[in-house]
Amino acid sequence: MVKEKMTKQELQNRLQDIEWEDFEVKLAIGGVPKSVWESVSAFSNTAGGWLIFGIEEKNGIFNIVGVSNPSKIEHEFLNSLNGEKFNIKIRVNSYKYNFDDKIVLAFYIPISKQKPVYFNSLSNSFIRSGSADRRATKEEIDTMFRDQSFGTKTSETIENYSIENLSSISLNQYKEYLQISNPTSNYNKLNMEEFLHKVLVLIDGKPTYAGLLFFGTRDSIQRYFVDFRIDLFEIPGISISDAKTRYTYRLPEQENLWDYYFILFERITMRIDKPFKLDNMGFAKENYPYIDALREALVNMLMHADYFSPIKSRIRVFSDKIEFFNAGSYPKPIEYFLHSDTSMPRNPILAKLFRVVKLAENAGYGFDKMIDGWKTYTDIPIDFKTDMDTSLTTFYLEKKEAQVEAQVEAQVEAQVDLNDTEKKVLEFLNFENLSSAQLVQKLGLKSLSGSLKNAIRHLLEIKLIELTIPDRPKSPNQKYKTKQDNIKKETK
Numbered sequence: 001m002v003k004e005k006m007t008k009q010e011l012q013n014r015l016q017d018i019e020w021e022d023f024e025v026k027l028a029i030g031g032v033p034k035s036v037w038e039s040v041s042a043f044s045n046t047a048g049g050w051l052i053f054g055i056e057e058k059n060g061i062f063n064i065v066g067v068s069n070p071s072k073i074e075h076e077f078l079n080s081l082n083g084e085k086f087n088i089k090i091r092v093n094s095y096k097y098n099f100d101d102k103i104v105l106a107f108y109i110p111i112s113k114q115k116p117v118y119f120n121s122l123s124n125s126f127i128r129s130g131s132a133d134r135r136a137t138k139e140e141i142d143t144m145f146r147d148q149s150f151g152t153k154t155s156e157t158i159e160n161y162s163i164e165n166l167s168s169i170s171l172n173q174y175k176e177y178l179q180i181s182n183p184t185s186n187y188n189k190l191n192m193e194e195f196l197h198k199v200l201v202l203i204d205g206k207p208t209y210a211g212l213l214f215f216g217t218r219d220s221i222q223r224y225f226v227d228f229r230i231d232l233f234e235i236p237g238i239s240i241s242d243a244k245t246r247y248t249y250r251l252p253e254q255e256n257l258w259d260y261y262f263i264l265f266e267r268i269t270m271r272i273d274k275p276f277k278l279d280n281m282g283f284a285k286e287n288y289p290y291i292d293a294l295r296e297a298l299v300n301m302l303m304h305a306d307y308f309s310p311i312k313s314r315i316r317v318f319s320d321k322i323e324f325f326n327a328g329s330y331p332k333p334i335e336y337f338l339h340s341d342t343s344m345p346r347n348p349i350l351a352k353l354f355r356v357v358k359l360a361e362n363a364g365y366g367f368d369k370m371i372d373g374w375k376t377y378t379d380i381p382i383d384f385k386t387d388m389d390t391s392l393t394t395f396y397l398e399k400k401e402a403q404v405e406a407q408v409e410a411q412v413e414a415q416v417d418l419n420d421t422e423k424k425v426l427e428f429l430n431f432e433n434l435s436s437a438q439l440v441q442k443l444g445l446k447s448l449s450g451s452l453k454n455a456i457r458h459l460l461e462i463k464l465i466e467l468t469i470p471d472r473p474k475s476p477n478q479k480y481k482t483k484q485d486n487i488k489k490e491t492k
Contacts, residue, residue: 024133025055028067028105032077037119038126038133040081043109044090044117045136045144046128053077053105066102074105086119088112115144139310146308153308154210154347157203158224163193165207165220170258171196174215174357181357199356200349210349213307214257221256225307229253230260231314232267238320257302257350261359266444268294268315268322271397272377290377294322296370297393299360301326304346304391311390324393421455426464426482433468433479456480 024039036051043049054067067073074094081090090109097104116125116136125136125144136144146153158165171192179188187195196202201211212221213228221228232251237243251267254260269291298315301324305313311327354360367384374382380396418426421443428434428442436456440448459465459480468479 023050023052025052025057025062027056027065028053028073029065030068032073032080036077037080037085037124040086040090040109041117041119041124042126042128042133044112045115045125046111048111049109049128051107051109053107054103064099064102064104066099067105070096070103070105077105077107086117088114088117090117116141143306143309146306154213155200155208155349157206157208158212159206161207161212161220162205163196163202163207165212165217166196166201166215167217167255170215170256174258174353178357181359185356187356199352201353208349209307210347210353213347214350214353216256218253218255227310227312228307229312230257230264230302230305231312232264232317233314234267234317236319238318261298261302261354263444264298264315265295266441268298268317270442270444271317288376289373293370293373293377293382294395295360296373297324297395299351299354300324300393303351303354303360306346320397322395322397324395326391326393418458419455421451422459425452425455425459425480429465429480429482433481435477435479439480 024043026033026036026039028036032053039049039051043051053073054065054070056063056065074096078092078094080086081092090112092110093108095106097106116122118125122141123135125141126133127136127140175192175195178185182188187198190198193202196211200208201215202208207216209224212224218228230251232249233247234249235243235247236245240246249267251263254263272291272294301313301315304326306327309327313327314325316323316325351360371382374395378396383392383394383396385392385394424443425439428439434442436448436452439452439456440446443452445452456465460467465480465482467473468481469475469477472478
């Protein structure tokens with residue numbers, strides 16, 4: 001894409017603000033300044049930017065002095081960018097401005113597809129930090145090298161592995177889920193090994209790194225990903241420092257990404273007002289834009305994670321927000337995706353595996369739709385942050401949820417001492433009427449546990465909840481509701 005020339009007014013406006021992240025001025029009286037190479041590297045490695053020659057800056061004040069020999073300086077600068085100084089040839093757009101017979105040169109340095117971009121040696125790799133350039137760390141350089149082949153590393157095969165290193169339980173569950181979620185798919189006609197080769201979990205009988213991450217046994221995964229895990233913490237406060245305890249729940253280690261997806265999705269949606277609808281096969285259908293927004297965030301995290309990085313992805317659920325912290329930045333600046341339907345997963349095989357079973361049919365549908373979906377739950381916008389090797393997406397929760405929780409807490413304390421399971425059941429029922437199966441899902445359980453049975457029985461005995469069909473206690477349509485009238489149920 002050709003960068004449009006700034007107007008004189010736009011240039012003058014930028015000269016009034018020293019904090020432009022994509023804007024750097026250089027004096028360049030006697031020739032090309034030596035410090036310019038750091039800025040070229042930084043703009044190329046980060047998000048692109050403007051270099052302006054002929055501007056003096058002192059204590060935040062800009063003075064237009066011009067360049068004495070603009071044609072010579074322009075020629076010298078462009079030749080250096082296309083010569084041996086940098087590890088790649090850098091194509092830029094150049095412009096001239098005349099301010100009262102003072103010539104100012106402007107060059108737009110685009111973000112490079114091949115990173116890192118450096119001059120003379122690899123150690124001279126720079127990135128943009130705020131309105132300044134800084135030398136990239138070894139970890140940041142490593143990340144750039146991995147991103148050079150964006151989407152290809154996890155597509156490579158593991159020579160000494162086979163289908164035996166994949167979990168048969170996970171594979172069978174996936175195929176069963178595929179049959180239910182996407183019954184018309186041609187994949188259903190294939191046997192297991194044919195299917196795995198078709199979706200590139202296996203290539204010539206050897207699993208890809210993506211296939212191993214998605215379906216592998218934990219022992220097999222840890223031979224190549226020593227500290228493999230996706231962390232989730234539930235923290236009782238609005239920040240780490242505010243919390244009375246470090247966390248009230250930490251997700252146990254799971255077998256593979258297939259297992260992680262479901263438990264993570266259950267936990268991040270537990271505190272969201274989410275009435276369940278069950279189909280005739282007992283599968284929950286969540287047709288709510290705000291749930292789709294959270295699903296999109298989760299899938300994006302799993303698809304874009306850099307599993308070869310020492311940095312680990314995690315989710316933190318605070319009392320007022322949910323944070324998705326990812327090991328891996330986006331392949332392009334965040335602005336590129338805000339109004340785009342373009343999907344650029346770091347790990348395309350993982351993305352395909354999610355889409356095949358329609359768990360991520362909206363993956364890559366655009367950040368704008370994620371934003372719009374969350375607006376149906378709360379007016380507090382999603383916060384997106386990203387740097388060279390990490391990204392952070394924050395969903396702020398609805399205030400009224402916290403208010404209802406406070407009301408429930410007051411109700412509980414005023415009437416009786418309850419255990420944690422009983423408190424959670426009561427909290428959920430203050431939003432909506434739920435069956436036993438729905439409470440199992442809300443609590444992130446795999447089945448109706450003894451503790452949940454005891455909790456329901458105790459709440460019935462002390463008359464905090466009651467049956468929706470009291471004359472038919474064993475009705476398949478039976479649900480539970482709160483008996484208190486002083487707490488208003490919120491419905492959407």
